[in-house]
Each structure stands twice: as C-alpha cells, then as structure tokens.
Amino acid sequence: MARKLLLTHIDVPGIQTFDVYRQKGGYRAVEKALKTLTPDEVVEEVKASGLRGRGGAGFPTGMKWSFLAKPEGVPRYLVCNADESEPGTFKDRYLMTHIPHALIEGMIVSSYALGANTSYIYVRGEMMPQIRILERAIAEAKNAGFLGKDILGTGYNLELYVQPGGGAYICGEETALLESLEGKRGNPRIKPPFPAVSGLYNCPTVVNNVESIAATVPIINDGGAEYAKIGVGRSTGTKLISAGGNVNKPGVYEIELGVPVEEFIYSDEYCGGIANGKRLKAVVAGGSSVPILPANLILKTLNGEPRLMTYESLADGGFQSGTMLGSGGFIAFDEDQCIVRNTWNFSRFYHHESCGQCSPCREGTGWLEKVLHNIEYGHGSSSDIDLLVNVAKNIEGNTICPLGDAAAWPVASAIRHFRDEFEWHVSHGQEAQHRNYGLAHYADPLEPVA
Amino acid sequence: MLSVKHNEPVEFTEEMLGKFAEIVARYPEGRQKSALLPILHEVQAVYGWLSVPAMDSVAAYLNLEPIEVYEVATFYTMFFLQPPGKFVLEVCRTGPCCLVGAERIMAHIEQRLGVKEGEVTPDGLFSWRGVECMAACGYGPVLQIGPEYTFYENLTEEKIDKLIDELKNKAEGRELTAES
The missing domain is CATH 1.10.10 (Arc Repressor Mutant, subunit A)
Structure with missing residues (x-):
C-alpha cells in the first residue's frame, strides 16, 4: 500500500528545480493535455478519476469543474487554495516546499481544462519562503515555454501569479479567499451565487486545493480510469496525510486511500507508533474541525470493523461514533494529554479566526472559549458542560460559512466521548488548576471507567 | 529596515x-x-x-x-498597527504544537526576554506573540520571524537561547529602528 503518485520523486536531489523535475518526467501531463486532449476531455478524465477535493470537503473535483459557467466573452479563473491553516494540516506546505513544479504543472493542466488564461495561487502570507519558491518555479516554467503566450505552440495562453494572504484562517473558505484576493476583508460571501457562476471579479471561478490540483498530473498522465483503480470504493487515489501530535514519526505521508488506521498509526512505514512508549488516547483524524474520537473508536468502528483511511470508513457511524477524513490533518493524543485543555485551545482558535459576520459564530465561539477556559482552570460548574453542548448546537448550521460548524464539532464531540473528563475538571477545581494533563483511562486498550 | x-x-x-x-x-x-x-x-x-x-x-x-x-x-493578523520589536518571535500556540510543548517554549521566551506577549524589550530589539496554527504541526513547536518569515522548528529551550543570542549579535553595530 505504498504507491506514490504525488511524492514519487520527492527524495531526488534538486527536484525543486525545473530541469530535474523535467528529467523525471515532469510536464508530460501539460504536453499530453495541450497537444492531444480538448479541455472537455481533460475534465472528463478528472471526472473518471473519482478525485475528491483534498482541502477537506471531499467534493468531487471533476463535478465541481463541470459546474463552471462559460458565458461568451467573460474570462474564467482558476484559483488555487494554498491558504493551508486547518490545525493539524501541513501537507500543502510540504508539497510546495519540496516539489513546487507538481503544483505549477497541475495549475497549467487544470487552467487549460477550465479555459482560464489567468490563474492565481493564493498562499497564506506566513509562507513567504514557499511564495519565493513558487515564484521561482513559475519563472523557470515560463522560461521553458510552459507558461505565457502560445504555450508549446498550441495557441493556449496562461499567466500564473502567486498572491499572499494576511494570516486569516477564514480565507481558506473559498468565497472568503476570493474576497481577500480582491483586496478586501476575508468575509465569506452568501451562496448562491456559487463561484462557478460568479467568483473572482464576478467571473466564473473554480477554487481548488493544492493537492487536488497536483493530483490532476498523474490523472492526465495515466488516465482517470487508472487513477480510479487505486483506493477503496468512492475514495479513489492517494492522499497526503499530515501526521502530528504524539507520534514517533510526525510528517507528511502519501497513502493509498484504504490503509487501516491502526496500520497508519503503528506501522514503521508511517507514524511508527505513539511517542515515548505511551498509549494512544484519542485522534483528530482530519484537521481540528472534525470530531475527536477516543482510541477504541478510531481503530475500529462501532460494529467492530477495522477503520480505514477513507472518506466513508472514517465517517462510519456518523457523528455519534465516527468522524471525517477532512483535510487529512491527523493529530494523535497520548494518554497524558488533557482533552479539556485541547478543546479549550481549539475553541480559542475558532474564536480568534471567526470573521464576525454571523452572530452565532462571532458570539458563540467566544462563549465556548470562555466557558471552556473556566472549566480547564477549575472554575466551572456542572451546568457549564450542558451549556457548551447548547451553545455548540446553536452555532452549528446557523452561519454563512462552515467555520461555525468547525467550531462546534470539536466541542460537541469532546463532550460526547470524554464527558467524565469534563466532569472531573468541574469536581476537582483546585486540582485541575495545577494539572495540565487529563485522565488516562481512555487509552488503548480501553479500560473501564472508574 | x-x-x-x-x-x-x-x-x-x-x-x-x-x-x-x-x-x-x-x-x-x-x-x-x-x-x-x-x-x-x-x-x-x-x-x-x-x-x-x-x-x-x-x-x-x-x-x-x-x-x-x-x-x-x-x-489580517499579520499586519502590525503599532511598532513591534525589530525581531518579532511568533510562536504557534494551537493544539498540535501544544501537544509537543509550545506552552513551555512561550513561557521560556517570556522569561528570557523579560517582556509579556505583545510588549517590546527596552532596547527595541524583540517582541513576541503566540499566533494561531502555522501549518507546520509535524515540526512543532515552531516559530517564525518576519519579514521573510524565517522558520524555526522542533524548538527547545536551548535552541531559543541560541536564536536570541544570534539575533542580538546580528543587530549589534546597527542602528535600532523600532520606535518606543
């Protein structure tokens, strides 16, 4: 299960440069698409691949492309979402740092498919080194005739630019990203109209994650049908997983979708087990927004089946006993970690990052943070736990964009699965103040709760 | 600058x-x-x-x-509307980095620089703050220093001490630029 498509040549010295990338077969997808396929045929290949959006939502990329409106005489835009900021996720940083031409090549193929002649890569502003890397890669590609006017003599024109963000998580939401790219505050837009109809500068626009765009390269090289053979069911292809937290070998791993979670955590090929010989307590499998699961439920579904790294298997059991693949930000918690403290930390994050447009999110995220802070520092009361559930419920589904849901789910799931840890903090006020770690009895194998 | x-x-x-x-x-x-x-x-x-x-x-x-x-x-949080220190140490304070010791690192920086989060050292050289997830969770604890957002990973107290000394040396002999 170690097939690589995106990171095949990641260890080749100099792969960051155009020349080495080209020697290793780079830019073949551009040649194939521009010289032998029509734009619609490229879209069909991506549809056939079953590729699903790698930024977190998991929406089929080919279908998203097919929604793009094509009115006469109106420019269309492709915007790459490289505003990676979902806590736990660092795969796009890795890809852009080490193999930038994979993204540039994907941008050319995808822009061609969509009929875009100007495309932007919106990179979070803190990734200034990556911005420099991409700018150099673009200059190299342009110099070699893969960007600019009349690419490879095919008559297709494309200009590619890198746009820095300003340090706002919300700009990872596609309409907030477009607002930001237009030089405004990152307030998400009300949908509809969707960007496919009215996006950047009110023109039809597709916004795709870095990894989704890079994945179009192997899809065009090998064909969508070949790509679809990899993986399990509707989870086709490979996925970059960012492994962090208390694992022995944190880092970015390309997996074939379908690897068992247990293998991913304990195999030396991936995380290599939990650090310092400790036991696994909990996992956030797809970035901070997705429900946290205790060790027993992340390793096996409620029905006792091994859980796999796929969109479907991780979601098995719904939010009662399952979670989501999300962006692939895989955070492991060892037995000493405090779920209450981490939930407070995540709530502070969402409060900080709420754009403030919608009252349930603007006010609710602040309440979550404050109430959780009280509980963590030993000033909570038992009614506070139900209050948190109530506030989370009132944010969820009541906001323009998914940030509200993203703030509500970690709190609701932490209380669902670790309620007695919250109760312990409430009943042991003084002790909780002096203790930064939680109860260990959720660790794998699950021990009976005292 | x-x-x-x-x-x-x-x-x-x-x-x-x-x-x-x-x-x-x-x-x-x-x-x-x-x-x-x-x-x-x-x-x-x-x-x-x-x-x-x-x-x-x-x-x-x-x-x-x-x-x-x-x-x-x-x-946008990256923009400073008051003069910060010449070097701003921005430490990731979000969940995954805290699992591997970011809070300890911030406490050490505070103690070492002798100023609270957001304050500037009397010589105008340093300020520090916690920032939200820097998308580098596998390399935590991490910090960055603008304007090129140079990136420091797998931080320890010793690495922080060394970094602060290096930055001090770097600034020596140059005109200080921050307004206090």
Missing part, C-alpha cells in the same frame, strides 16, 4: 514603487485593489509596521479610500 514615527508622512522610494507597479500588473485593469495585501506586506517589510500615513499613501497609490486600507489592515 527604515524607521518611521506614528505621524510622520511616508513617501515610497523608487524601488518600492517599482515593486508596486509589478504587483498591480498581475490583475485586470480596474482591479488594482487586489494589489492591496501584497503591497501592505512590502510596506511592512520596509518599515516593520503600518503607520496611518503609510496606509494613507498606499490608498493614494491604489486610488482607494483610506478606510478601504484600514479595514483590511485591521482584519
């Missing part, structure tokens, strides 16, 4: 104006507002922060109302 006081008028150099023009050319005609964030980054890289006169000059350059610049500068 150039020094600028709160009310001092700001005039951009030829070099800066050249960069601005290059940025504006990336967007369709009439969409020059898109250049706002990249230009604010350029201005902050030169002065260390965004003063009101600097923002007004950006507004004039892009043919925007000053409020259009203020509302953007106040929304």
Whole structure:
C-alpha cells in the first residue's frame, strides 16, 4: 500500500528545480493535455478519476469543474487554495516546499481544462519562503515555454501569479479567499451565487486545493480510469496525510486511500507508533474541525470493523461514533494529554479566526472559549458542560460559512466521548488548576471507567 | 529596515514603487485593489509596521479610500498597527504544537526576554506573540520571524537561547529602528 503518485520523486536531489523535475518526467501531463486532449476531455478524465477535493470537503473535483459557467466573452479563473491553516494540516506546505513544479504543472493542466488564461495561487502570507519558491518555479516554467503566450505552440495562453494572504484562517473558505484576493476583508460571501457562476471579479471561478490540483498530473498522465483503480470504493487515489501530535514519526505521508488506521498509526512505514512508549488516547483524524474520537473508536468502528483511511470508513457511524477524513490533518493524543485543555485551545482558535459576520459564530465561539477556559482552570460548574453542548448546537448550521460548524464539532464531540473528563475538571477545581494533563483511562486498550 | 514615527508622512522610494507597479500588473485593469495585501506586506517589510500615513499613501497609490486600507489592515493578523520589536518571535500556540510543548517554549521566551506577549524589550530589539496554527504541526513547536518569515522548528529551550543570542549579535553595530 505504498504507491506514490504525488511524492514519487520527492527524495531526488534538486527536484525543486525545473530541469530535474523535467528529467523525471515532469510536464508530460501539460504536453499530453495541450497537444492531444480538448479541455472537455481533460475534465472528463478528472471526472473518471473519482478525485475528491483534498482541502477537506471531499467534493468531487471533476463535478465541481463541470459546474463552471462559460458565458461568451467573460474570462474564467482558476484559483488555487494554498491558504493551508486547518490545525493539524501541513501537507500543502510540504508539497510546495519540496516539489513546487507538481503544483505549477497541475495549475497549467487544470487552467487549460477550465479555459482560464489567468490563474492565481493564493498562499497564506506566513509562507513567504514557499511564495519565493513558487515564484521561482513559475519563472523557470515560463522560461521553458510552459507558461505565457502560445504555450508549446498550441495557441493556449496562461499567466500564473502567486498572491499572499494576511494570516486569516477564514480565507481558506473559498468565497472568503476570493474576497481577500480582491483586496478586501476575508468575509465569506452568501451562496448562491456559487463561484462557478460568479467568483473572482464576478467571473466564473473554480477554487481548488493544492493537492487536488497536483493530483490532476498523474490523472492526465495515466488516465482517470487508472487513477480510479487505486483506493477503496468512492475514495479513489492517494492522499497526503499530515501526521502530528504524539507520534514517533510526525510528517507528511502519501497513502493509498484504504490503509487501516491502526496500520497508519503503528506501522514503521508511517507514524511508527505513539511517542515515548505511551498509549494512544484519542485522534483528530482530519484537521481540528472534525470530531475527536477516543482510541477504541478510531481503530475500529462501532460494529467492530477495522477503520480505514477513507472518506466513508472514517465517517462510519456518523457523528455519534465516527468522524471525517477532512483535510487529512491527523493529530494523535497520548494518554497524558488533557482533552479539556485541547478543546479549550481549539475553541480559542475558532474564536480568534471567526470573521464576525454571523452572530452565532462571532458570539458563540467566544462563549465556548470562555466557558471552556473556566472549566480547564477549575472554575466551572456542572451546568457549564450542558451549556457548551447548547451553545455548540446553536452555532452549528446557523452561519454563512462552515467555520461555525468547525467550531462546534470539536466541542460537541469532546463532550460526547470524554464527558467524565469534563466532569472531573468541574469536581476537582483546585486540582485541575495545577494539572495540565487529563485522565488516562481512555487509552488503548480501553479500560473501564472508574 | 527604515524607521518611521506614528505621524510622520511616508513617501515610497523608487524601488518600492517599482515593486508596486509589478504587483498591480498581475490583475485586470480596474482591479488594482487586489494589489492591496501584497503591497501592505512590502510596506511592512520596509518599515516593520503600518503607520496611518503609510496606509494613507498606499490608498493614494491604489486610488482607494483610506478606510478601504484600514479595514483590511485591521482584519489580517499579520499586519502590525503599532511598532513591534525589530525581531518579532511568533510562536504557534494551537493544539498540535501544544501537544509537543509550545506552552513551555512561550513561557521560556517570556522569561528570557523579560517582556509579556505583545510588549517590546527596552532596547527595541524583540517582541513576541503566540499566533494561531502555522501549518507546520509535524515540526512543532515552531516559530517564525518576519519579514521573510524565517522558520524555526522542533524548538527547545536551548535552541531559543541560541536564536536570541544570534539575533542580538546580528543587530549589534546597527542602528535600532523600532520606535518606543
């Protein structure tokens, strides 16, 4: 299960440069698409691949492309979402740092498919080194005739630019990203109209994650049908997983979708087990927004089946006993970690990052943070736990964009699965103040709760 | 880095104006507002922060109302509206980094620099703050230092001490630029 498509040549010295990338077969997808396929045929290949959006939502990329409106005489835009900021996720940083031409090549193929002649890569502003890397890669590609006017003599024109963000998580939401790219505050837009109809500068626009765009390269090289053979069911292809937290070998791993979670955590090929010989307590499998699961439920579904790294298997059991693949930000918690403290930390994050447009999110995220802070520092009361559930419920589904849901789910799931840890903090006020770690009895194998 | 006081008028150099023009050319005609964030980054890289006169000059350059610049500068956390230290140590404070010791690192920086989060050391050299997830969770604890956002990973107390000493040496013999 170690097939690589995106990171095949990641260890080749100099792969960051155009020349080495080209020697290793780079830019073949551009040649194939521009010289032998029509734009619609490229879209069909991506549809056939079953590729699903790698930024977190998991929406089929080919279908998203097919929604793009094509009115006469109106420019269309492709915007790459490289505003990676979902806590736990660092795969796009890795890809852009080490193999930038994979993204540039994907941008050319995808822009061609969509009929875009100007495309932007919106990179979070803190990734200034990556911005420099991409700018150099673009200059190299342009110099070699893969960007600019009349690419490879095919008559297709494309200009590619890198746009820095300003340090706002919300700009990872596609309409907030477009607002930001237009030089405004990152307030998400009300949908509809969707960007496919009215996006950047009110023109039809597709916004795709870095990894989704890079994945179009192997899809065009090998064909969508070949790509679809990899993986399990509707989870086709490979996925970059960012492994962090208390694992022995944190880092970015390309997996074939379908690897068992247990293998991913304990195999030396991936995380290599939990650090310092400790036991696994909990996992956030797809970035901070997705429900946290205790060790027993992340390793096996409620029905006792091994859980796999796929969109479907991780979601098995719904939010009662399952979670989501999300962006692939895989955070492991060892037995000493405090779920209450981490939930407070995540709530502070969402409060900080709420754009403030919608009252349930603007006010609710602040309440979550404050109430959780009280509980963590030993000033909570038992009614506070139900209050948190109530506030989370009132944010969820009541906001323009998914940030509200993203703030509500970690709190609701932490209380669902670790309620007695919250109760312990409430009943042991003084002790909780002096203790930064939680109860260990959720660790794998699950021990009976005292 | 150039020094600028709160009310001092700001005039951009030829070099800066050249960069601005290059940025504006990336967007369709009439969409020059898109250049706002990249230009604010350029201005902050030169002065260390965004003063009101600097923002007004950006507004004039892009043919925007000053409020259009203020509302953007106040929304994005990367922009400093008060002069920070010459070196701003920005430590990731979000969940995954805290699992591997970010809170300990921040406590050490506070103790070592002797200033609280957001404050500037008396010599004007340093300030520090916790920032939200830097998308580097596998390398935590991490910190970054602008304007090039140089990145330091797998931090320990010893690495912090060494880094602060290096930055101090780097600044020695140069004119201090931060306003206090």
